[in-house]
Amino acid sequence: MSATALQVAAAVREGSRSAREVVDEHLATIEAREDELHACNLVTADAARAAADSIDAAVRRGDDPGPLAGVPIALKDNLCTRGVPTTCSSRILEGWEPPYTATVVERVLAAGAIPVAKTNLDEFAMGSSTENSAFGPTRNPHDPSRVPGGSSGGSAAAVAAGYAPLALGSDTGGSIRQPAALCGVVGVKPTYGIVSRYGLIAFASSLDQIGPFATTVSDAALLLDVVAGHDRMDSTSIDAPHEPLLPVVDRGVEGLRIALVDELVEGDGFQPEVLDAVDRAARALEKAGATVDRVSVPSARYGLSAYYVIAPAEASSNLARYDGVRYGLRVAGEDVAAMNARTRDAGFGPEVKRRIMLGTYALSAGYYDAFYGQAQRVRTLIIRDFARAYEQYDALLSPTSPTVAFELGARAADPLAMYLSDVCTIPTNLAGHAAMSVPYGTGEGGLPVGVQVLAPALGEAVMFRVARVLEESA
Amino acid sequence: MSRLTRADVEHVATLARLALTDEEIEHFTAQLEVILEHAAQIATLDTHDVPPTAHPLPLVNVLRADEVRPSLPRDEVLAMAPAAEDGRFRVPRILDAP
Numbered sequence: 001m002s003a004t005a006l007q008v009a010a011a012v013r014e015g016s017r018s019a020r021e022v023v024d025e026h027l028a029t030i031e032a033r034e035d036e037l038h039a040c041n042l043v044t045a046d047a048a049r050a051a052a053d054s055i056d057a058a059v060r061r062g063d064d065p066g067p068l069a070g071v072p073i074a075l076k077d078n079l080c081t082r083g084v085p086t087t088c089s090s091r092i093l094e095g096w097e098p099p100y101t102a103t104v105v106e107r108v109l110a111a112g113a114i115p116v117a118k119t120n121l122d123e124f125a126m127g128s129s130t131e132n133s134a135f136g137p138t139r140n141p142h143d144p145s146r147v148p149g150g151s152s153g154g155s156a157a158a159v160a161a162g163y164a165p166l167a168l169g170s171d172t173g174g175s176i177r178q179p180a181a182l183c184g185v186v187g188v189k190p191t192y193g194i195v196s197r198y199g200l201i202a203f204a205s206s207l208d209q210i211g212p213f214a215t216t217v218s219d220a221a222l223l224l225d226v227v228a229g230h231d232r233m234d235s236t237s238i239d240a241p242h243e244p245l246l247p248v249v250d251r252g253v254e255g256l257r258i259a260l261v262d263e264l265v266e267g268d269g270f271q272p273e274v275l276d277a278v279d280r281a282a283r284a285l286e287k288a289g290a291t292v293d294r295v296s297v298p299s300a301r302y303g304l305s306a307y308y309v310i311a312p313a314e315a316s317s318n319l320a321r322y323d324g325v326r327y328g329l330r331v332a333g334e335d336v337a338a339m340n341a342r343t344r345d346a347g348f349g350p351e352v353k354r355r356i357m358l359g360t361y362a363l364s365a366g367y368y369d370a371f372y373g374q375a376q377r378v379r380t381l382i383i384r385d386f387a388r389a390y391e392q393y394d395a396l397l398s399p400t401s402p403t404v405a406f407e408l409g410a411r412a413a414d415p416l417a418m419y420l421s422d423v424c425t426i427p428t429n430l431a432g433h434a435a436m437s438v439p440y441g442t443g444e445g446g447l448p449v450g451v452q453v454l455a456p457a458l459g460e461a462v463m464f465r466v467a468r469v470l471e472e473s474a
Numbered sequence: 475m476s477r478l479t480r481a482d483v484e485h486v487a488t489l490a491r492l493a494l495t496d497e498e499i500e501h502f503t504a505q506l507e508v509i510l511e512h513a514a515q516i517a518t519l520d521t522h523d524v525p526p527t528a529h530p531l532p533l534v535n536v537l538r539a540d541e542v543r544p545s546l547p548r549d550e551v552l553a554m555a556p557a558a559e560d561g562r563f564r565v566p567r568i569l570d571a572p
Contacts, residue, residue, distance in 0.1 A: 099550040192530045206529045235536040236529075305515045316490060323491070325563050330556035335567045341493035350501075353492060357483070357502055358509060360490040371513060376526030378516045383527060416508055432530020457530070 002029075005071045005165040005219040009112070012070030015059050019052035019070030023114055026072040029162045030117065037139050039148075039157040040117040041077045041087055048072070048116045055112055066112030068226060072164035073108055076155050077118040078125055079168060079210070080199040081105055088201050089133035090123045092347030093328045102199020103234070104168055104210050104227045111226045116164055119154030123349045124319065125175055125203045127151050128421035131412055132351040139408070140183060142447055146405035149179030149421070152213070156183040159213045166223050167213040172203050173307055174400075174425025176211045177437040181400035181450025184439045186220045186467070187213050189425075191457045192432035193238035195224075196231030204314035205236075207307075207429040217438065217468045221245040224460070248461050249468045254289035256394045256462065258282070261454070263300040264398035264424045273443030274399045281440050281451045282397060284473035285466065295389045295396065299381040303427040306382070308419060309362045309375035310430070315352075316359030322347060354415060383431050390456040395466050398424050400437035400450035424452060434460050438470045478507040 002025075003011070011017035027045050034040060058065045075081065078088045080098035087093045105115070122132035130138040130153025138153045140146040141161040148157040152169030156179035159167045169176040171189040180187025188211040195210045202208060212223035228242040260282060265275060282292040324330035324343030331346045333339030348356070362371035389396060401421060411418040428435040434457065437450035451470060455463035483503045487494045494502070548561060557564040 096554055099546045099554065232538070236531060236533065238531070299519070302516050302519060305513045308509060309513050309516070320491075324556060325565055326551075327554050328556070333566060336565050337491065338493070339566050340491045344491055345493040345495075345498075348492075350498075353494070353498070354502060354505060354509075356490050356492065357486050358506060361482075361486045361506065361510070362513075364486065364489060370517065371510075373526060374516050374519075374521060375513075376528060377521035377524040378519055379527040380524050381519065381521065383530070415505055416512055419509075419512075430530075 002162045003165065004216050005068065005214065005222055008071045008165060009067060009069045012055065012059065013065060019055040019114065020049065022070050023048050023052040023072055023116065026116055026162070026164055033141070033161050036144055037141060037157055037161060038136055039119055039138050039154040039161065039163065041089060041120050041135055041154070042085060042118040044084065044115055044117060048114050051114045055114070066110065067222065068108060069112035071113045071166060072116045073113040074117045074119045074155055074158040074164045074167040075105060075115050076121055076152050076169045078121060078170060078201040079105055080201065081115070081118070084118065086118065086201070088124045089121045089135055090347065090349070090352070091134045091329060092322045096328050100199060103196035103231045105199065107227050113166065117158060119158050119167065121154055122151035123352050124201070125151040125170055125172060126315070126351050126355055128174070128178055128418050129411065130154060131408065132349060134349055137408060140405045142184060143405065143445065145407055146447065147182070147408055149182035149401070149405065151175040153179045155213050156180050156185055156187065159183070159185045159215060165215060165219060168210060168227070169213055170200055170208055170210050171429065172207045173311060173429050174422040176213065177425050177435060177450070177452060178401045178421060180213055180437040182405040182448065184448030185213055185215055186217055186436065186438055187211065188220050188224060188436040189428060189434065190224060190228065190460060191434045193236055194228045194242060194458070196234040196237050198231055198233035202318040204311040205318060206314060207311060217464060217471045218246060218249055220436070221249050221464050243461065245460055245464050249464045251465050252288060253285055253466055253469045256290040256466065257293070257392065258285055258290050258395050258397055258466065259293040259295035259389065259393045260397045261300065262294055262296045263298065269420060270399065270402045271404065271443055274402060274404070274449050277440045277443070277449040278397060278399050278451055281470050285469060288469045293393070295393060297385045297389050297427070299378060299385045300427045302378050303382060303430055304419065304423050306375040306378040307426045307430060308358070309371045310379065312355040312359030313362045313372050314359070316356045316363065319352070319356055379430050382427055386427070386431050386433065386456070394462050395459065396454040398452045398454065400424060400452040404443040404445065404447035404449060428454055433457050434463055436463060436467055438467045438474070440470060440474045478503060478510060
């Protein structure tokens with residue numbers, strides 16, 4: 001295992017390693033594996049080397065180079081980076097260079113991190129395998145015949161393959177946690193509103209949240225501490241100071257009340273090794289001093305159905321902006337309407353069109369109340385059921401994904417089978433809560449299994465403590 | 475739920491401004507039907523008197539002082555447009571010719 005972000009930053013800060021050496025080492029890893037994995041849409045090698053040199057100059061001058069000094073980081077290619085192509089893995093944005101930079105990217109840069117790549121994703125973050133990228137799929141570093149999960153499959157694969165100790169992704173229904181589980185790394189979906197979405201290209205705005213990937217729980221806390229906090233550029237950003245997580249991750253779980261969620265461990269499609277990992281995780285937490293129970297969150301079983309109405313509805317509205325007028329692709333038409341429709345047909349891939357169609361249908365006259373209205377009321381029920389569970393428990397436990405990484409192409413022809421990959425992760429997004437995936441042993445084919453720790457809104461401190469104990473016992 | 479027809483899909487494609495091919499319309503008619511059937515499971519829940527949740531946070535309007543601040547540089551923004559003219563986005567004809 002290569003050095004953690006904490007180790008790299010400490011070495012660079014004290015001058016025992018140069019940022020340039022660290023970056024060159026990671027660029028060499030990218031060079032060695034990228035042809036096979038295709039985790040990146042763009043490797044920003046020259047900019048990374050230049051940034052490393054300026055970090056080293058700051059260290060020599062005696063300036064504070066920041067808590068992420070010299071740490072390579074991979075950025076999901078739906079995070080705007082000024083002057084650097086940002087594609088969302090879509091033809092409709094190919095060649096577009098944003099005129100501004102996402103707040104999270106500004107913050108990691110200010111902390112001394114060094115972006116090395118823009119990572120591949122399912123087009124507009126819609127998918128669970130990264131096969132929906134217009135630029136071809138990413139492969140799982142543990143077994144290149146398998147998918148890395150998605151939609152942040154490029155970021156997960158990049159961290160798993162040692163391209164960078166850290167990455168940022170976005171999670172709308174599991175797009176950080178599920179690929180983290182499938183690639184054997186840590187992935188966090190923070191509470192809605194603690195990380196600014198400014199500069200994250202929108203998919204479903206009431207569900208989207210940016211979060212970290214790392215090889216360790218402490219590294220994930222370090223990165224979340226850097227990117228969290230209020231931002232005036234995002235009106236849904238919570239206007240309260242972020243309580244740093246890194247100082248509390250090692251406080252243990254003595255006395256914490258934890259429960260497995262019935263609805264997220266029952267049903268078809270769960271591999272036995274995955275359920276076994278959750279049981280082992282529960283026993284490890286008991287051994288560390290927590291109580292572990294079972295709890296029912298009855299409406300959670302309707303999460304998937306509600307999500308596949310709400311997310312496409314919001315997406316159909318958000319993606320109306322890709323109309324061939326202001327940025328990206330344009331296909332000529334005799335009038336504006338024809339130009340719009342032809343541009344969108346040529347620029348969007350099949351999954352994006354499918355979701356726009358679904359969402360437009362769910363919002364259309366005659367169906368609005370039966371689909372969108374009902375899904376929003378079910379969302380309320382899910383929030384109420386979780387609130388009841390969190391009256392009794394500090395954190396909840398489930399698998400992250402019902403299965404280990406599947407073969408490329410295995411679910412590509414059946415959208416519903418693909419959507420079921422996210423059955424355990426979706427309820428957290430609907431509730432706006434926090435959850436994270438921690439690697440916990442292996443399953444079928446020796447592939448990584450992830451255990452999910454769920455916490456209420458702003459429950460990150462407890463969630464990270466539980467995750468840290470799991471990491472130690474894995 | 476009534477069956478999704480090809481005409482429904484064509485209508486939705488028009489609303490969504492997607493110039494779908496015949497093949498795509500056929501594909502989506504079958505696929506959307508399966509997905510909507512799954513989504514229709516939520517219809518079985520009793521939500522009488524349950525208010526809808528549009529957003530996980532209790533959102534309120536965020537106000538700020540009405541001060542002039544820098545915005546995106548117009549030249550850079552227009553440089554990324556498929557067509558621009560005289561500092562504006564250029565598009566094909568919008569209204570029918572007289």
